[in-house]
Amino acid sequence: MDRLSAVDPFARPPCPGCSSYLVEPYIKCSQCGPPPLLLCLQCFAQGLELRSHRSEHSYEIVTTDFPVLDIGWTAQEEMTLLEAVLDCGLGNWQDVANQMRRKSKEECEWHYMERYINNPHFASPAAGTGPSDRAEATAVAAPVAFQACEDPPRPGLDSAVAREMAGYMPARSDFCQEFDNYAEWDLRDIDFVEDDSDVLRALKMAVVEIYHSRLKERQRRKKIVRDYGLINLRKFQVLERQNSKEVRDLSEAIRPFAKTMKPLEMDMLIESYALECELRKDVQRLQDYRVCGVTTFRGARVYERLLVRREEEKLRRTVLQDVMQYVQDPNACQQWLQRQAALDAGRNPGGPIIPSLGRRNAPPLDLTGLPGTERLNEQEKELCQAVRLVPEAYLEYRGALAAESRKLGGLRLAQARALIKIDVNKTRKLYDFLLREGYISKVV
Numbered sequence: 001m002d003r004l005s006a007v008d009p010f011a012r013p014p015c016p017g018c019s020s021y022l023v024e025p026y027i028k029c030s031q032c033g034p035p036p037l038l039l040c041l042q043c044f045a046q047g048l049e050l051r052s053h054r055s056e057h058s059y060e061i062v063t064t065d066f067p068v069l070d071i072g073w074t075a076q077e078e079m080t081l082l083e084a085v086l087d088c089g090l091g092n093w094q095d096v097a098n099q100m101r102r103k104s105k106e107e108c109e110w111h112y113m114e115r116y117i118n119n120p121h122f123a124s125p126a127a128g129t130g131p132s133d134r135a136e137a138t139a140v141a142a143p144v145a146f147q148a149c150e151d152p153p154r155p156g157l158d159s160a161v162a163r164e165m166a167g168y169m170p171a172r173s174d175f176c177q178e179f180d181n182y183a184e185w186d187l188r189d190i191d192f193v194e195d196d197s198d199v200l201r202a203l204k205m206a207v208v209e210i211y212h213s214r215l216k217e218r219q220r221r222k223k224i225v226r227d228y229g230l231i232n233l234r235k236f237q238v239l240e241r242q243n244s245k246e247v248r249d250l251s252e253a254i255r256p257f258a259k260t261m262k263p264l265e266m267d268m269l270i271e272s273y274a275l276e277c278e279l280r281k282d283v284q285r286l287q288d289y290r291v292c293g294v295t296t297f298r299g300a301r302v303y304e305r306l307l308v309r310r311e312e313e314k315l316r317r318t319v320l321q322d323v324m325q326y327v328q329d330p331n332a333c334q335q336w337l338q339r340q341a342a343l344d345a346g347r348n349p350g351g352p353i354i355p356s357l358g359r360r361n362a363p364p365l366d367l368t369g370l371p372g373t374e375r376l377n378e379q380e381k382e383l384c385q386a387v388r389l390v391p392e393a394y395l396e397y398r399g400a401l402a403a404e405s406r407k408l409g410g411l412r413l414a415q416a417r418a419l420i421k422i423d424v425n426k427t428r429k430l431y432d433f434l435l436r437e438g439y440i441s442k443v444v
Contacts, residue, residue, distance in 0.1 A: 015038065016037070016050055017048045017050070020040060022038055024062065024065065024076075026039065027039045027044040027060070028059065028060045028062050029053055029057050030059055031057045044059070064076035069119075077103070084099040084108075085112060087099070093105035175222075179217070179218045180214050180218055183218070186211060187207065190204050190207060244274065244277060247270060247273060247274045254269070364385040365388040365389070365390075367385060367391065371392055372391030372392040373391045375391065376394070379433075383433050387429050387430065397430060398430075398434060400420065401416055401434055401439070402439045405439075405441055410440075411443065412443055416431045
């Protein structure tokens with residue numbers, strides 16, 4: 001039974017007896033040729049004889065209706081699947097299933113990935129040359145299958161995140177441009193035919209083996225991207241932040257040496273250190289129990305409950321100490337009383353105590369080194385310190401108010417406020433001081 005046949009029936013020569021296109025299964029004479037003599041079943045059943053062909057010649061049945069790699073997949077379906085993947089591209093399983101017609105996209109994806117990609121014993125073209133060649137071909141390590149990381153980001157085409165992802169397409173679990181993207185060009189013109197000489201066939205097989213090595217390098221790089229989380233870097237960082245501070249410090253310290261370790265070894269080292277930190281905490285907790293006289297696990301549970309109650313008592317005392325600084329504030333005292341009543345009743349005391357927002361007096365102004373201080377007397381210095389006026393400004397305001405008072409024969413407070421544009425409280429204090437010292441007079 002011949003297991004090699006073209007997929008397209010129109011590519012075969014017609015039956016020489018009835019001139020009809022050959023449809024599987026059909027007959028191939030084993031003694032006639034080249035070119036081989038192909039007959040349809042009707043002509044073969046009638047014992048057709050042509051030229052040197054005789055009906056008693058040995059023959060082969062040519063068909064693709066037999067399983068090759070899987071019971072549910074015939075050879076014809078295997079060739080159709082490979083042609084569909086070549087036409088539609090790896091990952092477009094819905095289009096591949098449309099060409100298959102009898103298989104769903106899930107079946108096509110599973111069969112292709114399991115039988116052609118992840119199958120370590122898949123037969124290469126060298127498998128048909130002999131037992132030694134098959135053993136040598138199967139001894140080659142299988143290519144590493146690439147799988148997308150969980151929940152990859154899906155940014156816009158022109159965004160900064162998309163450029164950082166190096167052309168990764170999450171919907172297809174692949175890159176828009178592969179490493180060594182033109183590796184397939186060396187195979188586009190290679191065709192294995194029966195008339196090839198041994199040297200030519202060996203040369204073609206060498207080209208195929210070179211192509212396999214380039215594919216393995218491509219898959220190796222994808223595996224590095226997958227194992228080290230280089231696509232979804234943000235999720236990797238979120239997982240790192242869930243560790244304790246000691247584990248994060250260790251990860252940061254040994255990061256330069258990560259390239260000398262395998263991903264699994266790196267994770268095992270970090271996890272073992274995290275376990276060591278947890279054990280140290282447990283040992284410290286047991287030592288604290290022993291210092292406090294706790295020798296049983298039941299006593300440890302009682303100790304933990306009493307410790308929580310002690311912390312609550314400290315919180316109550318802390319609330320009392322906090323409210324003591326607002327003892328002159330009636331509003332703060334009322335809040336503290338309500339908070340204490342809530343604690344005694346076993347309810348949530350609510351938020352912190354908020355004191356009344358009263359305005360605090362500013363500290364006196366330091367006149368040391370300010371220009372014009374030597375021209376002031378002691379009373380004027382005290383006024384400038386209390387009102388927080390620099391000496392030069394005070395002298396300017398005093399001269400302006402005194403000149404206006406002499407001009408008008410007296411000065412009112414409203415006129416003084418209109419004359420100098422400063423805070424009204426400062427103007428009132430300055431007006432009263434100048435009036436008391438006799439620099440200005442009041443309108444009669």
